[in-house]
Amino acid sequence: MKLSKKNAMLTLETYLKDTNIKKYKHSLRVAKMCQILAEKWDPSLSEDASIAGLLHDIGKSIKPKEMLYECIIKKLTLYEFSIFETPVALHGKISAMIFEKVFDDKADLDRVKAISHAISSHVTGNANMNLLDKILFIADNIEPAKNNNIFSEIQSGELTSPNECVEQIILLKDLNAIEHHRILDPLLLNTLQNLDER
Numbered sequence: 001m002k003l004s005k006k007n008a009m010l011t012l013e014t015y016l017k018d019t020n021i022k023k024y025k026h027s028l029r030v031a032k033m034c035q036i037l038a039e040k041w042d043p044s045l046s047e048d049a050s051i052a053g054l055l056h057d058i059g060k061s062i063k064p065k066e067m068l069y070e071c072i073i074k075k076l077t078l079y080e081f082s083i084f085e086t087p088v089a090l091h092g093k094i095s096a097m098i099f100e101k102v103f104d105d106k107a108d109l110d111r112v113k114a115i116s117h118a119i120s121s122h123v124t125g126n127a128n129m130n131l132l133d134k135i136l137f138i139a140d141n142i143e144p145a146k147n148n149n150i151f152s153e154i155q156s157g158e159l160t161s162p163n164e165c166v167e168q169i170i171l172l173k174d175l176n177a178i179e180h181h182r183i184l185d186p187l188l189l190n191t192l193q194n195l196d197e198r
Helices: 005-017 021-041 043-055 064-073 080-084 087-102 106-120 131-142 150-156 162-179 186-193
Strands: none
Touching: 005 021, 005 043, 005 087, 021 043, 021 131, 021 150, 043 087, 043 106, 043 131, 087 106, 106 131, 131 150, 131 162, 150 162, 162 186
């Protein structure tokens, strides 16, 4: 399928509208937030960020046990923590797999790969986050239903760079993990330690 925002919307409707209306609406909000952030930090990424936002959770149409099975079949790199503590965190990898299968547009292969990379790492980030990765990671964590103050801090100028936002989100996740007697995913800590100015 040709890579476009219209086709991304059709794909979202196919995978989530009838099966998980809550995730469908969340994806619409994330796409809008991605577009806002891209316009702020790099308008040339606006369409790709919006597509990534629309499709970042299409893997949630699959049950966690099936996600694990799909990851094993495709020989994707899995981390012990993800398998045993939060198997639903695998949905980023599954969503990216589905995205690449649907959008096999050879003319836009570089864009497909970049969006797939952002989708794959939107749950925990990664050690080499580029700006599109950061935009999706941030948007997924600050969309209005998340009820945190990070977006208002971006608007007011308190948080000005994508790195500051990623760092603030990971620190909030850490506080939440401590409050609920859980362990923070080590991949989030790795992301925090490896943030650079890309």
